[in-house]
Amino acid sequence: xxxxxxxxxxxxxxxxxxxxxxxxxxxxxxxxxxxxxxxxxxxxxxxxxxxxxxxxxxxxxxxxxxxxxxxxxxxxxxxxxxxxxxxxxxxxxxxxxxxxxxxxxxxxxxxxxxxxxxxxxxxxxxxxxxxxxxxxxxxxxxxxxxxxxxxxxxxxxxxxxxxxxxxxxxxxxxxxxxxxxxxxxxxxxxxxxxxxxxxxxxxxxxxxxxxxxxxxxxxxxxxxxxxxxxxxxxxxxxxxxxxxxxxxxxxxxxxxxxxxxxxxxxxxxxxxxxxxxxxxxxxxxxxxxxxxxxxxxxxxxxxxxxxxxxxxxxxxxxxxxxxxxxxxxxxxxxxxxxxxxxxxxxxxxxxxxxxxxxxxxxxxxxxxxxxxxxxxxxxxxxxxxxxxxxxxxxxxxxxxxxxxxxxxxxxxxxxxxxxxxxxxxxxxxxxxxxxxxxxxxxxxxxxxxxxxxxxxxxxxxxxxxxxxxxxxxxxxxxxxxxxxxxxxxxxxxxxxxxxxxxxxxxxxxxxxxxxxxxxxxxxxxxxxxxxxxxxxxx
Numbered sequence: 001x002x003x004x005x006x007x008x009x010x011x012x013x014x015x016x017x018x019x020x021x022x023x024x025x026x027x028x029x030x031x032x033x034x035x036x037x038x039x040x041x042x043x044x045x046x047x048x049x050x051x052x053x054x055x056x057x058x059x060x061x062x063x064x065x066x067x068x069x070x071x072x073x074x075x076x077x078x079x080x081x082x083x084x085x086x087x088x089x090x091x092x093x094x095x096x097x098x099x100x101x102x103x104x105x106x107x108x109x110x111x112x113x114x115x116x117x118x119x120x121x122x123x124x125x126x127x128x129x130x131x132x133x134x135x136x137x138x139x140x141x142x143x144x145x146x147x148x149x150x151x152x153x154x155x156x157x158x159x160x161x162x163x164x165x166x167x168x169x170x171x172x173x174x175x176x177x178x179x180x181x182x183x184x185x186x187x188x189x190x191x192x193x194x195x196x197x198x199x200x201x202x203x204x205x206x207x208x209x210x211x212x213x214x215x216x217x218x219x220x221x222x223x224x225x226x227x228x229x230x231x232x233x234x235x236x237x238x239x240x241x242x243x244x245x246x247x248x249x250x251x252x253x254x255x256x257x258x259x260x261x262x263x264x265x266x267x268x269x270x271x272x273x274x275x276x277x278x279x280x281x282x283x284x285x286x287x288x289x290x291x292x293x294x295x296x297x298x299x300x301x302x303x304x305x306x307x308x309x310x311x312x313x314x315x316x317x318x319x320x321x322x323x324x325x326x327x328x329x330x331x332x333x334x335x336x337x338x339x340x341x342x343x344x345x346x347x348x349x350x351x352x353x354x355x356x357x358x359x360x361x362x363x364x365x366x367x368x369x370x371x372x373x374x375x376x377x378x379x380x381x382x383x384x385x386x387x388x389x390x391x392x393x394x395x396x397x398x399x400x401x402x403x404x405x406x407x408x409x410x411x412x413x414x415x416x417x418x419x420x421x422x423x424x425x426x427x428x429x430x431x432x433x434x435x436x437x438x439x440x441x442x443x444x445x446x447x448x449x450x451x452x453x454x455x456x457x458x459x460x461x462x463x464x465x466x467x468x469x470x471x472x473x474x475x476x477x478x479x480x481x482x483x484x485x486x487x488x489x490x491x492x493x494x495x496x497x498x499x500x501x502x503x504x505x506x507x508x509x510x511x512x513x514x515x516x517x518x519x520x521x522x523x524x525x526x527x528x529x530x531x532x533x534x535x536x537x538x
Contacts, residue, residue, distance in 0.1 A: 001040045001102070008041045034066055036078070042102025045157050046139045048092040049164070051105035051112060058084045059110055098139055104165045117167035123174045127215055128154035130185070147192050152185040153177065159189060163196065166224040171200075178204050178218035182267040182459060184473045191265045197222040199260060202235040203251065204270055208242055232257035235270045266477070269457050278531050279457050285525050286479025294435030296472045297397050299426035300332075300350065303379040307372035308392060309427065312347040314368070322364035328352040329365075330401070331422075335409030335429030340446055341495075341510070342502035343407065343418045350425050354398060359390050366390065401425045406433040406442050411469050415454075417445045419499060431472060439495045440488040444480050446514070447521040452535045454478055481524050491520060 002008055012035045023029050058081060065077040088106055093099050105112050130151050133140075140157060141148050147160050155176045162172040180186035181204070193199060201221040210217040227233075236254045256272055263269075269279060289296075302308040309332060310318075318325040332350040337343050351365055359366050369376070369390050376382060376389040387394060402423040408416050409430055419442055426432055433441070444450050458477045459468045494513050501508040522532055 001042060001044055001107075003041065003043050005041050008039050011039050036065070037062055037081070037107065040102065040107045042107070043100070044102060044104070044161055045154075046098070046100060046136065046143060048089060048096065048100050048103030048106060049143070050092075050103075051109060052088055052092065054084070054088055055106065055109040058088075058106075059113075062110070097142065104161075115167050117165050117170055119167055119170050121162045121166055121170070121172040123158055123162060123172070123176075125155040125158035125174070125176060127177050130154070147189045149185040149188060152189075153179065156180055156186065156189050160192065163192075163224060168224055170224050171221065172224070173219070173221045175210070175217060175219045177215045178206075179216070181218065181270075182474075187265050190263070190268055193220075193222065194260060194263055194265070196224075196226065198225050198227040198231065199233045202233060202270065203238065204235070205238045207240075208238045208244075227260050229261050231260050233260040233263070237270055267458065271456070274530070275456070275534060278527075278534060279453075281527075281531075282453055282525050283479045286481050288476060289478050289480060290476035292435065292437070292441075292480070292482070294433050294437075294441070295397075295400065296431060296433050296475065297400055298472065299335075299428050299430035299432065300395065300398075301393055301428040302350070303381065303393050304372065304375055305427070307369055307376055308351045308353070310349050310351065310368075312349070315349045318364045318368060321367075322362060325362055325364050328357070328362055330425045332425040332427055333407060333430060334427055335411070338407055338409045338416050338418050338430060339506070340414065340416050341418055341442070341498050342506055343420070343424075344506060345424065350427070351392075352398075352425075353391050355387055355391050355394050357391065359388075400432065400434050403434045404438060406438050406445070407431070408445075408470055410471060413468075415446045415451050415470075417442050419495070431470065431475075437485075437488060439492045440483075441480065443491040443495050443517050444521060444524075446517075448518045449521045449525065449527070449532075449535050450478070450480070452538055456538075483524070491517065494520075 002011070015035065016032050019032060020029060061077055061081045061084065065074060065081060068074045068077060085106060089100055089103065092103070111118055130137075130153050133154050136154075137150060141150075145157055145160055147156055149156075158176075159172075159174065162174070166172055180189050199220060199222045201219070203219040205217040205219075207216060234255055234257050236251050236256070238250075239254070242250055256270075258270065258272075258276070262276075269276065271279075310329075315325075315329050318329070328351060329349045330352045331345060332348050333343055333345060334348065337346050351369070353359060353365070353369075359369075373389055379389075379393075381387045381393055382389045382391075404421050405419075407418050407420050407424075407426055407430055411429070419439065454470075454474070455468055458474050459470075494517050498510045498513050501510050501513075527535075
């Protein structure tokens with residue numbers, strides 16, 4: 001079944017073509033099957049979950065329908081069946097409080113009589129970000145999903161639907177984004193899989209591109225049965241050595257296993273015992289960043305960058321028209337401006353029109369913004385009276401931008417933590433950290449071993465060729481050893497040398513200094529030669 005009518009038509013045609021191609025004698029083709037009421041269009045996520053009264057009558061009508069050959073008679077029975085189904089669905093609206101157009105136990109009622117579900121469910125659900133399903137969230141919550149999370153992407157709910165329509169000991173196979181394995185919103189889903197299913201195979205494609213989309217992908221095969229406490233889940237991590245050819249052979253060679261009961265609801269790490277032992281070790285030695293005396297914030301989300309972010313020539317023009325304009329024009333970094341240890345400012349400025357600003361004091365800026373007034377009035381906060389059209393989105397941490405801080409871009413292929421003491425602001429593709437011990441922390445965060453730890457254990461799924469994300473929720477879980485200020489000094493000295501070199505020339509080769517930091521970080525976590533090899537080989 002599918003929500004798209006054209007997908008239904010294509011599926012029917014594809015099945016019929018397959019049967020025709022497989023015929024041994026082309027001149028004696030057997031009658032093609034009637035696929036009515038076998039392939040159905042509708043919304044399976046917000047459907048009717050129960051089996052109401054009156055299904056027996058519909059099943060009898062279907063049986064007659066499939067035996068008829070005369071067109072007009074078939075159409076008469078098709079109409080009766082459709083009307084009966086629509087009547088049932090209309091009645092369910094009173095029960096659920098919202099309208100539905102589909103229900104597995106209504107449309108496929110014959111499957112649930114006697115055996116209570118399907119033997120096999122296969123799915124490639126759509127990947128739709130949670131920001132784009134706002135109108136569905138309340139309905140999804142009312143539908144009673146055990147894996148419901150207000151920040152879950154759409155595909156996660158299909159797993160629970162699949163489980164619910166399976167017969168006991170039935171099988172389900174999905175190909176989806178792999179973000180559920182480590183993202184915070186996937187915690188309930190991970191617990192659901194671990195407690196209620198036997199995962200028969202899990203293939204994580206990591207950064208290997210399966211589809212045109214940049215989303216990292218995984219395939220999971222599970223059975224509707226509870227595993228034993230000692231059951232070991234087979235898994236394969238598709239690594240960079242995979243050419244795209246000979247997948248079967250690759251899976252046979254690379255397959256490993258892990259006790260399903262050992263998987264942690266906070267994030268699934270698919271690795272051999274040596275890597276899992278390494279994870280336990282660093283978590284015993286380090287303290288999660290959320291427990292440090294630091295604060296992490298996202299860069300400024302303006303709501304409409306064209307109106308709030310300007311280039312240097314525009315800034316100079318506004319200041320020439322009204323010198324007071326300089327009071328609310330702040331230099332700003334974009335994610336692409338930030339590199340490892342240093343950033344390169346590209347000459348952009350943000351109009352710092354904070355909540356409550358007397359914008360009339362800055363006529364040149366106000367006049368500049370008026371050209372975008374129509375668009376700005378459509379920004380949610382302005383539209384609903386939460387702010388004036390010319391104001392930035394509400395934010396209670398603007399003062400943090402004018403402190404000593406670490407800044408980094410969210411989506412990266414390698415760490416890009418840079419140090420700033422120039423009061424520069426940052427936009428929404430960046431994050432910033434303020435607090436104590438920043439030069440020590442920047443050394444640790446940019447190091448090779450901690451990059452490995454983050455990507456392997458804490459990053460919430462990759463983004464294909466685009467890299468991975470240093471989001472606040474992921475980074476806060478990273479365990480970093482707390483050491484005294486005197487012990488931090490050797491790290492800080494090296495960071496100062498790197499910063500000085502980059503200040504003179506951003507292209508300076510600081511590899512040797514960075515390698516010294518790596519060696520010190522290995523010692524900090526007390527890693528053995530074998531554990532270091534695990535990291536270096538990755």
